[in-house]
Amino acid sequence: MDWDKLRIFHAVADAGSLTHAGETLHLSQSAVSRQIRALEVSLNTTLFRRHARGLILTEQGELLFEATRTMTRRLDATAARIRDSEDEVFGEIRVTTTTGFGTLWLAPRLPRLFERYPKLKIDLMLEERVLDLAMREADVAIRMKEPSQADLIRRRLMEVRIRFYASQEYVEKHGLPATPEELAHHRLITHSPASPQVRAGADFVLPFLASNTQSVLTVNSYFGILQGVMQGLGVGALPDYVISETANLVPVLAEDQSAPIPVYLAYVEELRHSKRVTAFRDFMLEEITAYKRNADHVPVGALR
Numbered sequence: 001m002d003w004d005k006l007r008i009f010h011a012v013a014d015a016g017s018l019t020h021a022g023e024t025l026h027l028s029q030s031a032v033s034r035q036i037r038a039l040e041v042s043l044n045t046t047l048f049r050r051h052a053r054g055l056i057l058t059e060q061g062e063l064l065f066e067a068t069r070t071m072t073r074r075l076d077a078t079a080a081r082i083r084d085s086e087d088e089v090f091g092e093i094r095v096t097t098t099t100g101f102g103t104l105w106l107a108p109r110l111p112r113l114f115e116r117y118p119k120l121k122i123d124l125m126l127e128e129r130v131l132d133l134a135m136r137e138a139d140v141a142i143r144m145k146e147p148s149q150a151d152l153i154r155r156r157l158m159e160v161r162i163r164f165y166a167s168q169e170y171v172e173k174h175g176l177p178a179t180p181e182e183l184a185h186h187r188l189i190t191h192s193p194a195s196p197q198v199r200a201g202a203d204f205v206l207p208f209l210a211s212n213t214q215s216v217l218t219v220n221s222y223f224g225i226l227q228g229v230m231q232g233l234g235v236g237a238l239p240d241y242v243i244s245e246t247a248n249l250v251p252v253l254a255e256d257q258s259a260p261i262p263v264y265l266a267y268v269e270e271l272r273h274s275k276r277v278t279a280f281r282d283f284m285l286e287e288i289t290a291y292k293r294n295a296d297h298v299p300v301g302a303l304r
Contacts, residue, residue, distance in 0.1 A: 073136035090119035097142035100222030128196035162258035187234030195220035204258035
């Protein structure tokens, strides 16, 4: 099968338009159309149907597009590996992790990574959805559970626990709850039960929500919960690493915490020798080591 025609087909399918694909490929619309028609003839099938909004893939076109998408991603990964210099780390690396971990733990440490590798480009994708590394939706994932895919290289980084925190100002004004019964008379700030979250965190918070007699603020991210806590709105359920990242936080019910939540770093086998991925992995391991070393001052609930 002619790769040139497949390349043009992929551009048309991606753009949904002969004109837009031609602009991307620096070809005329008629040249793109001829190549698509020739590909359809060689495959003896129809790949596109015309629609008021542009071109729509047929079932056969969808199958071919999936194949060219996989090929394109693998070629991009191979090209990136080829471009990796022996003496220099540069280029883009796409990192996916949760909004909470990405904003509260990872982002504050990235200046040290950029200082070491100033030509590195980081595309940080913060969302709760688990992106498919095998389909190259991201290069590296930091996940709050062990990846289920067998073909991934994975490394357990640390454990996180969810605990209750309040601001110093809040404690001075409303007092420090010493028992779950006392906590029931304070406003809780927690993850919304309907929002995606780690099971251990949801299980930990649920009994406290059930017994709470005051108002409750629910947010769909730990970053939002932290903002509520810092504004003195109440007592928030947060990952324990925030105590080392945020000043002015006071642990509440220090003995109460969630089950341990493992944090894993993962990437596909084909990126094993990528210098960018290796640089990011080593950076993460160094930061985790330093974080654990400095966690001695954290009260009950520190990393195990």
